[in-house]
Amino acid sequence: MAYANLLVEREGAIAIIILNRPKVLNALNQDTMNELVGALEALDRDDEIRCVILTGSDRAFAAGADVNEMAQATPVDMLSGYRFQQWERIRKLSKPLIAAVRGYALGGGCELAMLCDMIIAGESARFGQPEINIGIMPGAGGTQRLTRAVGKARAMEIVLTGRHVSAAEADTMGLVNRVVPDEVVLDEARKLAHEIAGKPPVAVRLAKDAILKAFDTTLEGGLDYERKLFYLLFSTEDKREGIEAFLAKRPPQFMGR
Amino acid sequence: MAQVPSFETVLTGFADGVLTITLNRPDVLNAVNEQMGADLREVLRFAERAPEVRCLVLTGAGRGFCSGQDLRERTGGEEVSYGESLRRRYNPIILRLATIEKPVIAAVNGVAAGAGCNLALAADLRIASDRARFIEIFSRIGLIPDSGGTFHLPRLVGLGKAFELAYTAGEVSAEEALRIGLVNRVVPHDDLLPAAMDLARGLAQGPTRGYGLTKRAFRYALAASLEAALEYEAHMQEIAGKTADHRESVAAFFEKRPPRYEGR
Numbered sequence A: 001m002a003y004a005n006l007l008v009e010r011e012g013a014i015a016i017i018i019l020n021r022p023k024v025l026n027a028l029n030q031d032t033m034n035e036l037v038g039a040l041e042a043l044d045r046d047d048e049i050r051c052v053i054l055t056g057s058d059r060a061f062a063a064g065a066d067v068n069e070m071a072q073a074t075p076v077d078m079l080s081g082y083r084f085q086q087w088e089r090i091r092k093l094s095k096p097l098i099a100a101v102r103g104y105a106l107g108g109g110c111e112l113a114m115l116c117d118m119i120i121a122g123e124s125a126r127f128g129q130p131e132i133n134i135g136i137m138p139g140a141g142g143t144q145r146l147t148r149a150v151g152k153a154r155a156m157e158i159v160l161t162g163r164h165v166s167a168a169e170a171d172t173m174g175l176v177n178r179v180v181p182d183e184v185v186l187d188e189a190r191k192l193a194h195e196i197a198g199k200p201p202v203a204v205r206l207a208k209d210a211i212l213k214a215f216d217t218t219l220e221g222g223l224d225y226e227r228k229l230f231y232l233l234f235s236t237e238d239k240r241e242g243i244e245a246f247l248a249k250r251p252p253q254f255m256g257r
Numbered sequence B: 001m002a003q004v005p006s007f008e009t010v011l012t013g014f015a016d017g018v019l020t021i022t023l024n025r026p027d028v029l030n031a032v033n034e035q036m037g038a039d040l041r042e043v044l045r046f047a048e049r050a051p052e053v054r055c056l057v058l059t060g061a062g063r064g065f066c067s068g069q070d071l072r073e074r075t076g077g078e079e080v081s082y083g084e085s086l087r088r089r090y091n092p093i094i095l096r097l098a099t100i101e102k103p104v105i106a107a108v109n110g111v112a113a114g115a116g117c118n119l120a121l122a123a124d125l126r127i128a129s130d131r132a133r134f135i136e137i138f139s140r141i142g143l144i145p146d147s148g149g150t151f152h153l154p155r156l157v158g159l160g161k162a163f164e165l166a167y168t169a170g171e172v173s174a175e176e177a178l179r180i181g182l183v184n185r186v187v188p189h190d191d192l193l194p195a196a197m198d199l200a201r202g203l204a205q206g207p208t209r210g211y212g213l214t215k216r217a218f219r220y221a222l223a224a225s226l227e228a229a230l231e232y233e234a235h236m237q238e239i240a241g242k243t244a245d246h247r248e249s250v251a252a253f254f255e256k257r258p259p260r261y262e263g264r
Helices: A030-043 A073-081 A085-091 A109-117 A128-136 A143-152 A152-161 A167-173 A183-199 A199-217 A218-233 A237-248 B034-049 B084-098 B115-122 B136-143 B149-157 B160-170 B176-178 B189-204 B210-220 B225-242 B244-254
Strands: A008-010 A014-019 A051-055 A061-062 A097-101 A104-106 A118-122 A126-128 A178-180 B008-016 B018-023 B055-062 B105-110 B111-115 B125-129 B131-133 B171-173 B185-187
Touching: A008 A030, A008 B189, A014 A030, A014 A183, A014 B171, A030 A085, A061 A097, A061 A109, A085 A109, A097 A109, A097 A183, A104 A109, A118 A167, A118 A183, A126 B185, A128 A152, A143 A152, A143 B225, A167 A178, A183 B055, A183 B225, A199 A218, A199 A237, A199 B105, B008 B034, B008 B210, B018 B034, B018 B189, B034 B084, B055 B189, B084 B115, B084 B210, B105 B115, B111 B115, B115 B131, B115 B149, B125 B176, B125 B189, B136 B160, B149 B160, B171 B176, B176 B185, B210 B225, B210 B244
Parallel strands: A014 A051, A051 A097, A061 A104, A097 A118, A104 A126, A118 A178, B018 B055, B055 B105, B105 B125, B111 B131, B125 B185
Antiparallel strands: A008 A014, B008 B018, B131 B171
16 A cells, blocks of 8 residues: 555564655644554554554654644634544554654654654654644643653643753653664664564553553552453463463464464 | 855864864954854854765964953953853854764864863864963853863863862963873974874774764763663664775775775
């Protein structure tokens, strides 16, 4: 499938989606978001793919929403444009999603990176929610996911000042998994993706589900949820294979069943 | 190459891959004023972007290297925020010198005082004329070593010596500077520029990308644990191993000929 605003590459059990509007620093217009959701959902249904990387160019992961598209928009336009349904669909994907970020990840770009399950950042990465500077505020999860990632005080400062957060600072705050030189960001993300792709897919999927549950439930509810998913995995062939291989001291062969 | 830009307070010259930057306010020992700050930021931005520039030499016109902040700017009666002045004028220059992925040589031709001293310390290498003098002059006016002085000075000479130089604001001769590791070499005054250019031309024909990665790794390691530094080395070596210059030097080794580096 060819896309106007994306490139999709496959490498065995992993796929890499590259936001490909470098001239506008990968500003996230509606067409790009539509294509992105389509590509992600197709890969999510594809049994051969077990982990997905999302990246941009060397200058920008994504420099935010397309401000031109929003210039004349009314509240009703924003409400009826199905704009944010796409973000919900990305949230519901079952496979692990890794953001590989170089350069700007601002506004919607920062929110998109945070919507991914893990973030590998290059030294040039710059995160931020600058919406306040144009009279609005984050609208695609920025206030919620940033706060959960870095805590209230830091999220307040970042959102209320609109300032940029360097890669090193993002690392200290726990916003990203790690920072590596720009030149090896994709290799690092690939390594992580391939490692996860080698794990039993059903267990990976349910573990991701359980971790995301931690953000919107009580501890007790989350523990109960975790326990049920844990029991469920005892019905899988991969559980039997994993334990047999462990006891026989041989590498496991997971089949995703 | 794109035209080497010219500036009001800084002379530029380009030959054999070497960009020479000469601070040029000799009547005030090249004190840094608003214009010179802007000119330095601009010329360093140019040097960073021009691939033909493979080594930088920083020196001063006339008797001095650089006497630091031009205090005449501070006598206007108007209140100046020193913090803001550093953030705006000096810190970007020091950061650029520290992060530009090309060798930077300071050819210290005379007095290097205050911010001027610390400008020299931010370079990768220092060659000094036997007339050079280094003075961390700040404490004479109740200030602290800025422009990277607190970072570079203790790292170059050790904490104890750094305290001595900062507290006493004593003058360090070229000979003494060599002894304590503040400079790499001292040469007779008239040999300074030829010696600096000789070194610079050699470096400009070297594996520039590899030099740049070395610089990144050294700078990273200054603030890292051994474990993190080792991991960073592995990343840098991965990148260096893919450079054209590395492939060229391996080929040259087997063909028993000298390598020809292109800096990429």
